Amino acid sequence: MDIPVILIGTLAGAGLLLPALDIAIDTKTNRTFSAYFTSFVIAISLALVLLSATSVIPISEPVAPRLLQNDLMGLVFSIIVLSVSLMVALSSIDYMRDEPNASVYYSLLLFASLGMVILSFAADLLMIFVAWELMGIPTFILAGYRKKDLNSNEAAMKFFLLGALSTGVLLYGISILFGLTGSTNLSTVSTALSTLDAGMIPMFAFSAILLIAGLGLKLSIVPFHMWIPDAYEGAPTTVSTLLSAGTKKAGFIAAIRILAVAFPLLKLDLTISLAVIALATMTLGNLAALTQKSMTRLLAYSSIAQAGYMIVGLAVPSNLGLTGLLYHSFNHALMQGVAFLAAAMISSRFSKTSLEPYGGLSRSMPLTSFSLAVALLGLAGLPPLSGFWSKFILFTAAVDGNLIWLAFAGLLNSALSLGYYGLIVKRIYVDEPSSKEKVHEPAGFALLLLAASIIVIITGIYPAPIYDLTQKAVLAFTP
């Protein structure tokens, strides 16, 4: 059976069912019920995707009259976004415990996941657009979920306005592309583009710029990054996790599909422009992160920097670059997820988001501290954690594609990023604790973080399976 169709059925069904169940079930048990139900549904979907990605070699087959493409690339991205959703759902059990309307929160989470999953498989510009909105609208609401919190409101407002703008810009780009080629299907578009009249090239370039700008808002690339720190800081941190680790990755799959399928056939060379964007994004992200006083803002800027590394993979038009991008998406989702969720737990325990509680944290919250340290060092690209390998592949691809300066800049940026990641690790393990008291670490939450960080370590020591999977996905994608 077609995995995408099953996933749509499961996630949408569960998302619709949840508010209805809310009425049927006693409200006292309701809160944890929605959380567990959602986690269960996402876990099932994830298991299905994993099974399908590893058991058979999926043939790149169009489903649902060429709207969705059931290929390994889509499966890999589904694994990424569903893992993030699962982490978010599980951690929300504790983090969102005291918030009202739990069923709505989880229902929105399910719909956002659905949007991301559809986006992973979408092979038609219109489908991409619909999935983009399906992913976007629930996250706008989720960002403003704490309706009495002004910061949360501000985050939602900013996010919504810019999100709407990005949608508009994207749609404009799509419509021009449709006008040029007469189709919204990506493969038809690319065939039509190869025979495009030379006079129409400026028009096409214009639509390319619009598409990059529209996607770029979600990918958080410079100069479309301004909203990121405010939105991530104001939104509930679990939602920020979803935004940073999840929807951004979904944005990347859309970018891969559009840029890699539609553009190589043209005479338009995007390498240099994307390389410059990558350089600006990572440098700005890292420099800004160095000066942050709040953990969520720091992670927000680091997330911008990481998007810069990933753009390197888009800039280099080779299989290796794309593999690196895929691989880094996976690693980044996991590590950024752990880092954000650990920050969420810490800020909720100490009720402040500044860096102050991190001093001597290893004594009061050992498990969280360990997971956070692993995630941060992994994000910095310290071997043998998994983040090293994907960065290494990305920079090897850059050198391979004659962009040695970009590889050098990226590596120096890694060193720069160690400046703030290392600072947090120093605070956690070296600084004196303000109080010696143990802080309660909810078992489930801590276990989740620990499990994820152990995956980071293990896939770092033995990276072959994931590298194989991503490479296969790329090879199947570009025959």
Place this chain on the structure above:
Amino acid sequence: MADYPLISIIIFLPIIAGLLTYPASKASKSGARLFALGVSIIELCLVLYTYAEILSKGTGAQYNFVEGPFAWIPAFRGIDYYVGIDGLSSPLLLISALLTVLVIVSSKDLISERQGTYYSLTLLFEGFIMGAYSSLNMILFYVFWDIMLIPIFFFIGIWGGQKRKYAAMKFLLFTFVAGVFILLAFISIYTLVPGNTFNIPELVGKIPLTLQPLLALLFFIGFGIKLPAVPFHSWLPDAQVQAPAVVAVLLAGLFKTGSYGFVRFNLGLLPDASAQFSWAFIAFGIATMFYGAIAAVVQKDIKKMIALTSISHMGFVLVGAFSGTVVGISGAIFEMFTHAASIGVMFILAGYLYEFRGTTDITVIKGLKFTSPRFATFLVLGSMAAMGLPLFSSFLAEYLVILGAVQANLIYAVIVLIPVIIVAYLLWMVRRTVMTQPEVAAKHHDIGTVQTVTLIVYFIPLLATLIVPWLLLGVTDPLAESLVRMLPQR
């Protein structure tokens, strides 16, 4: 015994034991220490066996006990698990294993906080360093190189002195940046040299002439930071002074990946660039020597004085390695070996001194001759080793390097001045601290029997290799000859 994967055992025994030490320490602290000691002694025996094997067979020029290459990421060609040791790595493994045992013994008196973590990290560090020295794959080397930063970061950050946090961050960033240059060089070699491989043996003699100068520059910056060579040296005094004495021994004695890298990568992989730019490398080496020696003269703190002496010794390594002569290269490896022991003993002594007097300020400490006679004896002996007096083989190492440098070019003879400066300030230090009258209130402290024995052990390799230099040269000379043979003939 040859059927066992001996090198892998040497690498992973301490790593696994280190991971076990931490939970074990929850049950018993002294148990954790004894466990760590036992493991490090087993490790020393294993390393001694490999060393004896290479020495007796005279196979220092080639890789021994080779394992691999086993594909690490099969889909990515060239990243392999590939280990083996030759005449360069084998002496370094030996001195590292020996120093680890001694450090663990000495730590009993010098480390009191968070012991479980400490012994765990010490063993992990030993494993990582063994891994770095025996890697025959560049990525494997880089992985060990970078992961080593973590234990040292914590060593300095947790057990260090007043400015420990600053020193730890500075160390972390400097060494990581060094790694950036090296990784870029590795990636460039991989993509630009035909054959797509990271395996060092497969790359020997394959790197095109046009590429060598760029790579030599990258390696020079990377390993120069690590060595450290002037002008990249500023992290080392901070790190070694702030680190507790035992960790300073580990830093000075084991953490020689900089000098190792110069011989392994610059000389081994880029012979043409090394010959062409030898003057530049030697010039930096000489600058490093003079800087270290002259800056040490004015130091008031013994630890800082030793750290700067250590920098000066590293200059010898650089000059010897790039002299392009068999005696010079052999002398450079010899210098790494003796430096580890002589600087190690000095740092340990500085640690005891701090325990006795609560300070390491030369101008304050007086009359050690009277208050701590045993200790004073060792301080004099250690200084003799550090300054290269003929009682110890440090003399031989420096002599070989000078000989090699003079063979290469008579101008380099200027480096004979260095031992003179080092002798001058160390003697001055000894005169001020040992040969003076103690203050009236000074208490009588001295080292115990166990410490005396450990300190004597430091001098054994120094003495043995002076009496029978073949013990070391038998391993290093074949390697040096094979390296010289690759250099373009002048």
